[in-house]
Amino acid sequence: MDERLARMSLAAVVEPGHPAVAEAVAAYGAEAVWASVREQPADVPLAVRARRVVPEELVARTRAAGLRFVVPDDEEWPAALADLAGGEPVNELSGEPLGLWVGGGGHLGELCSSSVAIVGSRASTAYGDTVAADLGAELSEGGRSIVSGGAYGIDAAAHRGCLAGRTPTVAVLAGGLDQPYPAGHRPLFERIAERGAIVSELAPGEHPTRVRFLARNRLIAALAPGTVLVEAAARSGARNTVTWANALARVVMAVPGPVGSATSFTPHRLIREAEAVLVTGATDVLELLSPLGRASPRTPGEHRATDDLDGVELRVFEAVPGRGALPAGEVALRAGITLPRCLAALDRLAEEGFLAQDLHGQWHLPHRTPHRAR
Amino acid sequence: MDERLARMSLAAVVEPGHPAVAEAVAAYGAEAVWASVREQPADVPLAVRARRVVPEELVARTRAAGLRFVVPDDEEWPAALADLAGGEPVNELSGEPLGLWVGGGGHLGELCSSSVAIVGSRASTAYGDTVAADLGAELSEGGRSIVSGGAYGIDAAAHRGCLAGRTPTVAVLAGGLDQPYPAGHRPLFERIAERGAIVSELAPGEHPTRVRFLARNRLIAALAPGTVLVEAAARSGARNTVTWANALARVVMAVPGPVGSATSFTPHRLIREAEAVLVTGATDVLELLSPLGRASPRTPGEHRATDDLDGVELRVFEAVPGRGALPAGEVALRAGITLPRCLAALDRLAEEGFLAQDLHGQWHLPHRTPHRAR
Numbered sequence: 001m002d003e004r005l006a007r008m009s010l011a012a013v014v015e016p017g018h019p020a021v022a023e024a025v026a027a028y029g030a031e032a033v034w035a036s037v038r039e040q041p042a043d044v045p046l047a048v049r050a051r052r053v054v055p056e057e058l059v060a061r062t063r064a065a066g067l068r069f070v071v072p073d074d075e076e077w078p079a080a081l082a083d084l085a086g087g088e089p090v091n092e093l094s095g096e097p098l099g100l101w102v103g104g105g106g107h108l109g110e111l112c113s114s115s116v117a118i119v120g121s122r123a124s125t126a127y128g129d130t131v132a133a134d135l136g137a138e139l140s141e142g143g144r145s146i147v148s149g150g151a152y153g154i155d156a157a158a159h160r161g162c163l164a165g166r167t168p169t170v171a172v173l174a175g176g177l178d179q180p181y182p183a184g185h186r187p188l189f190e191r192i193a194e195r196g197a198i199v200s201e202l203a204p205g206e207h208p209t210r211v212r213f214l215a216r217n218r219l220i221a222a223l224a225p226g227t228v229l230v231e232a233a234a235r236s237g238a239r240n241t242v243t244w245a246n247a248l249a250r251v252v253m254a255v256p257g258p259v260g261s262a263t264s265f266t267p268h269r270l271i272r273e274a275e276a277v278l279v280t281g282a283t284d285v286l287e288l289l290s291p292l293g294r295a296s297p298r299t300p301g302e303h304r305a306t307d308d309l310d311g312v313e314l315r316v317f318e319a320v321p322g323r324g325a326l327p328a329g330e331v332a333l334r335a336g337i338t339l340p341r342c343l344a345a346l347d348r349l350a351e352e353g354f355l356a357q358d359l360h361g362q363w364h365l366p367h368r369t370p371h372r373a374r
Numbered sequence: 375m376d377e378r379l380a381r382m383s384l385a386a387v388v389e390p391g392h393p394a395v396a397e398a399v400a401a402y403g404a405e406a407v408w409a410s411v412r413e414q415p416a417d418v419p420l421a422v423r424a425r426r427v428v429p430e431e432l433v434a435r436t437r438a439a440g441l442r443f444v445v446p447d448d449e450e451w452p453a454a455l456a457d458l459a460g461g462e463p464v465n466e467l468s469g470e471p472l473g474l475w476v477g478g479g480g481h482l483g484e485l486c487s488s489s490v491a492i493v494g495s496r497a498s499t500a501y502g503d504t505v506a507a508d509l510g511a512e513l514s515e516g517g518r519s520i521v522s523g524g525a526y527g528i529d530a531a532a533h534r535g536c537l538a539g540r541t542p543t544v545a546v547l548a549g550g551l552d553q554p555y556p557a558g559h560r561p562l563f564e565r566i567a568e569r570g571a572i573v574s575e576l577a578p579g580e581h582p583t584r585v586r587f588l589a590r591n592r593l594i595a596a597l598a599p600g601t602v603l604v605e606a607a608a609r610s611g612a613r614n615t616v617t618w619a620n621a622l623a624r625v626v627m628a629v630p631g632p633v634g635s636a637t638s639f640t641p642h643r644l645i646r647e648a649e650a651v652l653v654t655g656a657t658d659v660l661e662l663l664s665p666l667g668r669a670s671p672r673t674p675g676e677h678r679a680t681d682d683l684d685g686v687e688l689r690v691f692e693a694v695p696g697r698g699a700l701p702a703g704e705v706a707l708r709a710g711i712t713l714p715r716c717l718a719a720l721d722r723l724a725e726e727g728f729l730a731q732d733l734h735g736q737w738h739l740p741h742r743t744p745h746r747a748r
Contacts, residue, residue, distance in 0.1 A: 256630030259654040272652040280633040310684035
C-alpha cells in the first residue's frame with residue numbers, strides 16, 4: 001500500500017481537522033499510521049471504521065465520480081495549506097488535510113495562489129448578492145480566481161460572478177463530491193468544475209455535518225491569500241472563516257452595508273474591532289492584495305535608526321523590501337500580523353519618516369538610492 | 375471700552391479662524407488689540423473695516439436680534455474651545471474664537487459638554503437622513519445633546535431627531551444669526567433656540583462664505599467630545615470637520631452605508647484609513663464616549679514592567695486610571711491620540727496583560743488590589 005492510498009484511507013475514516021492524526025502522519029508517514037489505526041482494539045471507534053474501509057473500493061468510487069485524490073507531495077497541491085500544520089487551533093480544529101478529493105479541469109494550486117475567497121451568509125439580501133456577484137466578476141476580470149463554499153446566498157453569487165468573468169472558480173465543500181451539497185447547486189457545481197475545481201476533504205458518500213462545515217471553513221481561509229466577508233448576521237459560520245483567515249495571517253476584508261441590515265452586523269463588527277479592513281469593491285481588494293513577485297531583497301549593510309520602533313513596527317518595517325514597493329496586504333502577510341494592525345503601523349512609520357507611500361498606495365523606503373548608470 | 379465690547383468689535387471685523395489675532399488678544403487683551411487695529415494706516419483693510427464699526431450699534435443690533443455675545447471668561451463659555459488655541463492649524467484656520475453670538479434658552483457650555491456632533495452631506499440620501507434622525511433621537515434619549523451645522527440634509531435630520539428626543543440641540547452657523555442661513559430653516563432655528571442654542575462667530579448682518587463654513591467646522595469639531603459623520607461624498611465640507619475633530623483628539627466616528635452609495639464614500643474611506651471608528655447606531659456612540667466623571671487618580675507607588683511599551687502604548691496605558699474603568703473613547707481623549715490608534719494600542723496592551731476589558735467594554739487594570747475593609 002502506498003502513501004497516497006494510505007492517506008486516502010485515513011481521510012475516509014478520520015474527521016477533518018483532527019490535529020493529532022495530521023501530526024502523526026507528518027511524523028511517521030500515512031502508511032504507518034494507517035496500519036496502527038487498523039491494529040487498534042475493536043472497541044476503538046476509529047478502528048471499527050477503518051476495518052470497514054476497503055481502499056480499492058475507495059479508489060474505484062473516487063474514479064467513478066470523476067474525481068482525483070490530491071496529496072501534499074503532488075505538484076497540484078496548494079502550498080498555502082502547509083500553514084495549517086502549525087499555529088493555534090481554532091474551534092479545536094487544525095492540521096493540514098491528509099489529502100483532498102478534487103473534481104474539475106483546473107490546477108488547484110495555481111487557481112488558489114492568485115485567488116480571493118468571498119464568504120458570507122446563506123440568508124443574504126439582494127444587496128449582498130449584488131455586491132458578491134460584482135466582486136466575483138470584477139476580481140475575475142482583475143485576474144483573481146474566486147474561492148468560496150458553494151452554499152446558497154453569498155457563496156453562490158460570488159461563484160456566479162466569477163463564472164461571468166475570465167478566471168475559473170473553486171468551491172470547497174463540507175461533504176463528499178459525488179453528491180455535492182446543496183443538491184440544488186448541482187448545475188452550478190458542474191459549471192464550476194468545467195474550468196475550475198470542486199474540492200473536499202471528505203470521501204465520496206460522506207455528508208456534511210456542523211463540524212465538517214467548520215473544518216471546511218479553515219480550508220477556504222487557508223487556500224486564498226485574502227478573504228472578503230460580504231454579509232453575515234451576528235451568528236454566522238462565515239465569522240469562523242474570518243477567524244481562521246486572521247489566525248493564518250491572511251488579508252481579511254469586509255464589505256459594509258446599511259446599518260439597519262442584520263446581515264451587515266458581523267462585517268461592521270469586524271471592521272470596528274480591526275479584525276477586517278473595510279473594502280467597497282474589487283479595486284480596494286486588488287490594492288490590498290499583492291501583485292505577485294514585486295519584492296526584492298533588502299540591500300545589505302544599510303543602517304537605520306530603528307531602535308525606537310516597537311515590535312510590530314519593526315516587523316512591518318522589515319517586511320518592506322529595500323527596493324520596489326508593496327501593497328499593505330503583502331506587507332502584513334510578510335510581517336505575519338493582521339492587516340488593520342499593519343495599516344496602523346504603516347501610518348506611524350510614514351509619520352516618522354521610515355516609510356513612504358507611492359501614488360498607487362504601495363509602500364516603499366522613503367529615500368531610495370538611485371540606480372547607478374552601468 | 376471693556377474687554378467684552380472690544381472682543382465683539384474685533385469679532386465683527388476679523389475673519390474667524392485668524393490665529394494671529396487670537397494670539398494677540400490672548401497676549402495683550404482685546405482692548406489693546408482693538409485700539410491698535412483702529413490706529414493702523416487707512417490703507418490697511420482691517421483698519422478700514424474697524425473704523426466703520428460703531429461698537430454701540432453692534433451691541434444694539436445683537437440685542438435687537440435677541441442674541442447675547444459670550445466671551446471666554448463667561449461661565450457659559452464652552453471650556454472645550456480652549457483646545458483651539460494651540461496645535462496645528464487646519465486649512466490655515468485656527469484659534470479660539472474671540473467670542474460667540476448666541477441665541478436661545480440653553481446654557482451653551484453645559485449643552486456642549488455632553489454633546490455629540492452629527493455632520494454630513496447636504497445632498498444626503500433617504501438612508502442617511504433616517505440614520506441621522508435616529509442617531510439624533512437615540513443619543514438625545516441617552517442624555518446627549520446634538521451639535522450640528524443647521525444645513526439641509528444630514529444636519530437638519532440630526533437636529534430634528536434631537537428635537538424629538540429629550541435634550542436640546544445646538545446649531546453652529548457660518549453667518550450672522552439675525553438672518554440665519556439657510557433661510558428655509560428659519561422655523562427649525564426657532565425651535566432649536568427654544569431650549570437649545572444657535573451659535574455663530576459672525577456678527578449679525580454677516581453672510582456665510584466658503585472660508586466661514588470651514589472656520590465654523592472647527593467650532594463644531596471642538597464643541598463636541600465626539601463627532602459622527604453620517605454621509606459625505608468624496609468632496610464634502612463634512613470631511614473638514616472630521617479633520618478638525620482628529621486634530622483636536624476628539625472621538626471621530628463614521629456610519630457605513632451601501633458600498634454603491636456615493637454619499638458613503640467618505641465614511642468608508644475614513645473607516646478604512648483608521649481616521650474614524652465605524653459606528654452603527656447610538657449604542658456604539660454612547661459606548662465610545664465617556665460616562666462623565668468615572669475616572670479616579672492612579673494609586674501612587676505602583677510598579678509595572680512598562681519599559682517595553684512604545685510611546686503610544688505608554689500614553690494609552692497611563693490614561694487608564696488606577697481604579698475604575700473607562701471606555702476606549704475616554705482613554706483616547708486622555709492619551710491625546712486618535713481613537714483607532716487607541717483601540718489598536720488597547721488591543722496590544724490587553725494581549726500583553728497590561729490592561730483588561732470589563733463586560734461593558736470598558737478598560738481597567740487587570741489585577742486590581744481589593745479594597746481593604748476598614
